[in-house]
Amino acid sequence: MNDSQSTSLPTIAQLRDNSLSSAVRHEIERMILSGELPTGSRLNENALAAKLGVSRGPIREASRALVELGLLDLIPSRGVFVRRMDKQDAQEIYDLRAGLTGLAGSLLAPKVTDGQLAQLRELFGAMDAAAMEGDFQSFYGANLEFHDLIVSFTENSRLIKAYRALVKEFHLFRSHGLVQRDAQRLSNEEHRAILESLEERDPAAAYETSFRHVANGKARMMTALDNLAQAAPGKPTRSKPGSLHVIE
Structure with a gap:
């Protein structure tokens, strides 16, 4: 191997740094999506570094990546904040998801296997049981997996990446009180x-059917938000840490 070839290869230290930054990014992402880091909150580099047992360098690298992903906002002279999504953001994501979900269905339909259909039927049954019992958490988990499987079964890597990025972004939009048994049914x-x-x-x-499902989900979300606003006039329907979120 000549010198030009060797210098193009990453060093062990670089690989270790990249691996650490990736692990830190995934952990901060988990904290954001779970609500542990509330929407609108400022990222404290020192506190996060101490909590995760790393220096501030990997925290900064992770923050830059999560800004690009749309989970964090960089505000000059103020710092990095967990992105706060509003009603308009949620509507736009629903519109994009409708198109991507419809595309996934049309791509999968001609080549779907019996085994893949069996997996989807099992999840449909799980959602049916959860809806009957009013078990939102079980319904929500099976619902996410149902749609993610349809997208992943297409084996279209760019579609999968775009869809999953939208789902992560939507997790920032949380509104208490959107869980209704009729909506699940x-x-x-x-x-x-x-x-x-x-x-x-x-x-x-x-x-x-896929496009219409997401469009109907958007309409259900808007109706629920309007009902919340009418029930508590003057109080904005803002994201709340730890509250339930809806994505269909």
Whole structure:
């Protein structure tokens, strides 16, 4: 190996630093998405470095990556803050998700396997049981997995990356009181339509049912937010740490 080749390869120290920065980024991301770092809060580099047992360098690198991902905001002369999403942000993400979800359905329909359909049916059944019991947490987890599987089954790496980035971003939008059993039941009836279109290997129907499901989810979210505003006039529907969030 000549000198020019050797200098292009990362050193062990660089690999170790990259691995550490990645681990720190994933941990800060987890803290943001779980609500441990509340929306609107300022990132304290010293406190995070002490908590994670690292220097401030990996914290800064992780912060830059999470700014690019849309989970943090860099405000000049003030610092880095956990991004606070408003109603307009949520609407825009729903619109994008509708298109990506429809695309995923249309791409998957012609090539979906029996094994993949079996996995989706199992999740549909889990959501049905959770909706009957009013178990939002179980419904929510199965719902996320149902849609993520459809996207991942397409094996389109760019679609998968774009979809998952949107889902992470939407987790910043939290609003207490959006959990209703009727909404879960309606949502799962739409899941049934998506599943049936995939079973029929019909790309057009898979696109339509998937797109309409997310569009309906957006409408349900807007109705719930309006109801909250009417129930508590003068109080903005702002994100609250630890409150439940809805994404269909």
